[in-house]
Amino acid sequence: MKVKVSHITKIFPSRNKKSKETVTALDDFSFEIPDGKLVGLLGPSGCGKSTMLNVISGLEKPTSGRVYFGEDDVTDLPPEVRGVGLVFQNYALYPHMTVRKNIMFPLENLKGDKKLTKEQMQERVEQAAKLVQITDYMERKPSQMSGGQQQRVAIARALVKLPGILLLDEPLSNLDARLRLQTREELRRIQRETGITTVFVTHDQEEAMSISDMIVVMKEGVLNQVGKPQEIYDDPVNLFVAKFLGTPPINVFRGRLAGGRLMIGSEPVLEAKAAPDREVWIGVRPEGFIPAEDGELTCSFVNVEVMGRDTTVVSTHPDCENASIRSIISSDLKVEPKNGSVKFRLKPHKVHLFDAETEERLRTELLPVGEGREHA
Amino acid sequence: MRKNLKAWLYLLPAILFLGFFMVYPLVDVLVYSFEEGYNSASQTFMGVGLYNYSYVLHDPYFLQAVKNTLILVIITVPVSTGLALLISLGLNSIKKLKELYQTVYFLPYVTNTLAVGLVFMILFKKTPYTDGMVNMLIKLFGGSSVDFIDGPYWAKMFVLCFYTVWIVLPFKILILTSALASVNEDYYKAAKIDGASKWRVFTRITLPMISPMIFYLVITGFIGAFKAYSDAVALFGTNLNAAKMNTIVGYVYDMLYGDSGGYPSYASAAALILFAIVFTITVINLLISKKQVSV
Ligand SMILES: Nc1ncnc2c1ncn2[C@@H]1O[C@H](COP(=O)(O)OP(=O)(O)OP(=O)(O)O)[C@@H](O)[C@H]1O
Numbered sequence: 267m268k269v270k271v272s273h274i275t276k277i278f279p280s281r282n283k284k285s286k287e288t289v290t291a292l293d294d295f296s297f298e299i300p301d302g303k304l305v306g307l308l309g310p311s312g313c314g315k316s317t318m319l320n321v322i323s324g325l326e327k328p329t330s331g332r333v334y335f336g337e338d339d340v341t342d343l344p345p346e347v348r349g350v351g352l353v354f355q356n357y358a359l360y361p362h363m364t365v366r367k368n369i370m371f372p373l374e375n376l377k378g379d380k381k382l383t384k385e386q387m388q389e390r391v392e393q394a395a396k397l398v399q400i401t402d403y404m405e406r407k408p409s410q411m412s413g414g415q416q417q418r419v420a421i422a423r424a425l426v427k428l429p430g431i432l433l434l435d436e437p438l439s440n441l442d443a444r445l446r447l448q449t450r451e452e453l454r455r456i457q458r459e460t461g462i463t464t465v466f467v468t469h470d471q472e473e474a475m476s477i478s479d480m481i482v483v484m485k486e487g488v489l490n491q492v493g494k495p496q497e498i499y500d501d502p503v504n505l506f507v508a509k510f511l512g513t514p515p516i517n518v519f520r521g522r523l524a525g526g527r528l529m530i531g532s533e534p535v536l537e538a539k540a541a542p543d544r545e546v547w548i549g550v551r552p553e554g555f556i557p558a559e560d561g562e563l564t565c566s567f568v569n570v571e572v573m574g575r576d577t578t579v580v581s582t583h584p585d586c587e588n589a590s591i592r593s594i595i596s597s598d599l600k601v602e603p604k605n606g607s608v609k610f611r612l613k614p615h616k617v618h619l620f621d622a623e624t625e626e627r628l629r630t631e632l633l634p635v636g637e638g639r640e641h642a
Numbered sequence: 643m644r645k646n647l648k649a650w651l652y653l654l655p656a657i658l659f660l661g662f663f664m665v666y667p668l669v670d671v672l673v674y675s676f677e678e679g680y681n682s683a684s685q686t687f688m689g690v691g692l693y694n695y696s697y698v699l700h701d702p703y704f705l706q707a708v709k710n711t712l713i714l715v716i717i718t719v720p721v722s723t724g725l726a727l728l729i730s731l732g733l734n735s736i737k738k739l740k741e742l743y744q745t746v747y748f749l750p751y752v753t754n755t756l757a758v759g760l761v762f763m764i765l766f767k768k769t770p771y772t773d774g775m776v777n778m779l780i781k782l783f784g785g786s787s788v789d790f791i792d793g794p795y796w797a798k799m800f801v802l803c804f805y806t807v808w809i810v811l812p813f814k815i816l817i818l819t820s821a822l823a824s825v826n827e828d829y830y831k832a833a834k835i836d837g838a839s840k841w842r843v844f845t846r847i848t849l850p851m852i853s854p855m856i857f858y859l860v861i862t863g864f865i866g867a868f869k870a871y872s873d874a875v876a877l878f879g880t881n882l883n884a885a886k887m888n889t890i891v892g893y894v895y896d897m898l899y900g901d902s903g904g905y906p907s908y909a910s911a912a913a914l915i916l917f918a919i920v921f922t923i924t925v926i927n928l929l930i931s932k933k934q935v936s937v
Pocket residue numbers: 278279280281289290291309310311312313314315316317318469
């Protein structure tokens with residue numbers, strides 16, 4: 267089912283009784299999820315991800331704005347009639363019920379013409395259990411299972427009533443690194459098999475990038491960017507999005523546009539024709555560096571890390587915001603520091619400029635140094 | 643072995659203390675209960691046997707006390723626990739002035755028993771000047787007034803049960819409100835998403851989640867009610883046998899120190915019978931709770 271949230275604002279009264287201050291968890295938030303897609307809701311802690319999920323599920327009422335499932339306005343419907351499955355951050359499996367009873371619980375609540383017979387319920391439970399591969403543990407209590415198994419039970423419980431939408435709130439955050447990798451593949455498989463529209467909250471950009479069809483990046487309750495993972499990575503709308511996506515993170519330099527050139531310190535690193543002079547933030551993706559003896563950017567060499575395929579050159583630069591510059595280069599290129607420094611050329615399409623004040627993206631055309639000059 | 647020794651060393655003070663003040667008197671009571679014709683002045687006895695038990699079990703005062711105690715237990719434990727649960731659920735669901743209500747419900751707990759007794763007097767006692775508030779209400783609705791303190795047995799029993807429930811309620815509410823508050827909010831959210839009705843949420847989620855606390859309250863409630871005595875005194879005075887309002891503990895006390903007292907052997911036998919009853923019921927309770935409580 268298609269999901270659309272339109273101009274959602276959610277204001278919480280202050281938790282602290284004495285102060286009258288309110289918390290704006292979501293601020294005029296709009297986006298649309300196409301039917302059958304897996305969407306990652308990505309943002310730092312406290313930015314309103316869970317609140318967004320609760321608004322979609324109906325657990326929270328938005329202060330203003332509407333929520334649509336398909337063509338229907340569901341804003342005023344209670345959660346149970348919206349037909350959503352929700353997996354909680356801590357799974358919230360009922361500890362006193364066996365796995366089977368946990369999964370069956372939503373079915374037993376069905377009323378009216380949706381009511382199922384005992385046999386139908388059993389069958390649906392078996393199907394859901396099979397889908398998430400927990401048929402061997404049906405008589406166990408949640409406390410007798412590993413985190414990954416519990417998470418699958420939680421997904422089965424959310425899926426058993428065949429919801430139109432599946433919502434997951436940081437479902438992998440309780441798992442260790444390896445299990446997390448494995449489980450997110452699993453999640454992707456389940457989503458593909460069922461074709462169910464899924465919203466998946468995470469603050470881990472790598473997780474979001476790896477399995478989402480689409481990512482919604484948010485910060486402090488405000489939508490920053492929506493798009494395919496690669497699109498957002500290649501074309502961030504502001505410095506926050508650029509910094510939030512990618513490992514190792516983007517390298518940010520203080521710089522300026524001056525006389526048609528992009529300057530870091532006193533070195534012109536790229537040509538930027540027809541751009542007015544101004545202060546800028548310069549973001550360079552780790553793969554945007556090419557070590558070259560005649561390179562324009564001079565950095566102090568720290569060391570080289572070789573990890574399998576990749577070679578990472580670690581260096582520092584006084585104008586760089588990051589503690590160290592990490593540049594990933596192809597392993598057949600040799601790095602030979604001279605007098606403790608290395609020189610890089612920059613790939614223009616891996617370099618993004620942002621306004622020094624607003625941190626919004628500047629769409630200035632960049633060219634390698636020299637190319638612009640030849641025409642001049 | 644070394645470690646064990648250390649553990650025992652740590653436990654020694656407690657063991658000595660308990661041994662001296664609990665085990666030794668208990669054994670002593672056991673011994674008394676089998677000594678026939680014990681004379682406390684000369685500290686002599688005539689024989690050993692079950693006569694004391696037989697005497698106590700045939701004493702109409704004791705049988706009355708057992709009956710009173712059982713009625714008290716059977717009525718007050720479920721009523722007070724159920725009522726406390728209802729009130730706690732209410733307290734847990736209100737948002738405004740929650741703390742105020744919680745304090746109000748907890749007030750009786752910190753109030754002196756005698757002060758509460760006084761309140762009950764005003765509510766129930768008949769004097770030449772007034773029939774008491776409850777009787778005024780009864781008359782208002784067209785009933786005829788009843789003497790709750792010196793009147794028929796059922797009326798006195800009613801007051802005693804009422805009083806007992808009133809006294810134990812605050813503690814139970816305190817325990818249950820904190821038990822309810824400690825249930826993770828997410829379970830309720832999950833249940834809401836799962837479409838469970840309010841009643842089903844209560845029976846299938848809330849109740850199982852707080853069942854350990856309920857069983858704790860039931861067990862301690864049973865034990866407390868079996869040991870009831872001071873409440874009856876506060877309402878009906880010290881001559882409980884005459885008022886037909888004695889409890890088992892009251893009977894034991896009377897046998898030791900009452901006007902007809904001075905019979906430690908009978909008192910011991912009665913005390914051991916009480917012990918046997920409480921012990922059996924507690925064990926049954928624990929067995930049931932092992933099966934039911936599973937969080
Ligand atoms: N019931 C509430 N009352 C008051 N403030 C709230 C409430 N729920 C959330 N908030 C506030 O709203 C903001 C967003 O919270 P939310 O839980 O949606 O963040 P989140 O993105 O899910 O964070 P995390 O990644 O840590 O789970 C926070 O500042 C939080 O303190």
